[in-house]
Amino acid sequence: xxxxxxxxxxxxxxSVRLLVSRLVDGRLVEVDRRLHLTRLGQGVDATGRFHPExxxxxxxxxxxxxxxxxxxGVTHRRVVATSAARDAANSAEFFDGARxxxxxxxxxxxxxxxxxxxxxxxVGALPxxxxxxxxxxxxxxxxxxxxxSDGRVRTAISLDIGSVRLRERFLHxxxxxxxxxxxxxxxxxxxxxxSGVDFAAVATWVGVGGTxxxxxxxxxxxxxxxxxLVHGSGxxxxxxxxxxxxxxxMPVAEITELPTMVPGRADVIxxxxxxxxxxxxxxxxxxxxxxxxxxxxxxxxLVDAAQL
Numbered sequence: 001x002x003x004x005x006x007x008x009x010x011x012x013x014x015s016v017r018l019l020v021s022r023l024v025d026g027r028l029v030e031v032d033r034r035l036h037l038t039r040l041g042q043g044v045d046a047t048g049r050f051h052p053e054x055x056x057x058x059x060x061x062x063x064x065x066x067x068x069x070x071x072x073g074v075t076h077r078r079v080v081a082t083s084a085a086r087d088a089a090n091s092a093e094f095f096d097g098a099r100x101x102x103x104x105x106x107x108x109x110x111x112x113x114x115x116x117x118x119x120x121x122x123v124g125a126l127p128x129x130x131x132x133x134x135x136x137x138x139x140x141x142x143x144x145x146x147x148x149s150d151g152r153v154r155t156a157i158s159l160d161i162g163s164v165r166l167r168e169r170f171l172h173x174x175x176x177x178x179x180x181x182x183x184x185x186x187x188x189x190x191x192x193x194x195s196g197v198d199f200a201a202v203a204t205w206v207g208v209g210g211t212x213x214x215x216x217x218x219x220x221x222x223x224x225x226x227x228x229l230v231h232g233s234g235x236x237x238x239x240x241x242x243x244x245x246x247x248x249x250m251p252v253a254e255i256t257e258l259p260t261m262v263p264g265r266a267d268v269i270x271x272x273x274x275x276x277x278x279x280x281x282x283x284x285x286x287x288x289x290x291x292x293x294x295x296x297x298x299x300x301x302l303v304d305a306a307q308l
Contacts (some may be wrong), residue, residue: 004308005031006076007069008298009062009102011085013041013140013164014268015210016061019295020074023308028299032068035210036061037264040085040094041141041164050088058094062101069102076302079106080294082114082139111158114294115144119153121296122208126232126288130203136279137293138211138272140164145197145279155198159191163211163265163272171271174251181248184271188278199282207235208293210265211272216289217260219243225260231291237280240287244273 006028007020020032038057044050069077079098085091085108098106109117118137123129132154137144141162147155170176170184216233217225247255247270256266280287 004076004306005072005074006299006302006306006308007074007078008295008302009065009077009079009106010295010298011040011058011062011079011081011098011106013044013082013142013162014039014265015140016040016058016065017295018065018068019299020069020072021299023303028296028303031072033295034065034068036064037262039140039164039264041087043168044087044141045165045168048087049090050094055093055097059097059101062098066101066103076306076308077102077104078298078302079104080109080114080298081106082109082111082142087141111142111144112156114142115146115156115158116153117297117301118144118208118294119146119148119156119297120151120300121292121294121298122206122290123148123151124296124300125290125292126206129206129288132201133204133206134197134199134202134283135206135208136212136276136287137209138163138207138275139209140268143275145195147197147202155196157195157197159195161188161191161275163268163275166271166274167268171248171274174267175249176270181274184274185278188275192278192282199279202283202285204288205279205283205285206288206290207276208290211269212276212287212289213291214261214265214269215240215243215273215276218258221259223259227291230289233289235287235289237283237286240273240277240280244270244277247273 021028040058042054119135132149135146252267
């Protein structure tokens, strides 16, 4: 019997991502990992509905994923949807389309489960970490913070802030004005102060997701994106502060021209960087970047669910 293939799809506010892994001798080996920046959450914060063009982009990406999974013969699949799908009034269109293209129902997972899955994926890829570990996942619509020790979660929360949501709600100008930045900062600080996370207890700070990996690539001044150089890299608080201020002062057209920056993230990276800066202001450790995230946690869960 051939080794089973498992696949997870994560549909977030800004991107739709796929991970396919094969279970070989009890170990997961990556077969394919791909991403489409579709901005599903475009305007959802203001209108409460998916924009037709954003929905069309997302379903097109899912069709690409579905063709890949069918071609590989993947039978173990899980599809999750995060904050944008939780907020949209016309979510039935999304779920019907996802089922038709991917062959399974998409699930809206609670923010707390999203946080735990991110933690499992990130920590599993970075062994021998000083404990406790704080895992941060800055998405387009929400930010997950998970504090745990030795693989056991102590606190898991999902904050209603993300790179897209912060940009649409506060950072309207290009580049944002000082007043807009101040309002966004105050909002983020208020949520972090009320989060219940014991930042003083953190020994290791791990960041996952597109915002964090993009910031690492920019800090390293990589000419092209290289997962091997990003995974396990460290970003200091001073580097996050300097880069965050730089991005907030730049027009989107200039950010788009930065090496490793993709157009679908260029207009919201400043919001994500602002969130990272405010978390950094509460911590002593530098930010340790992981390329493994919620997708890896989802695939690990499939192994357990299928009793493989």
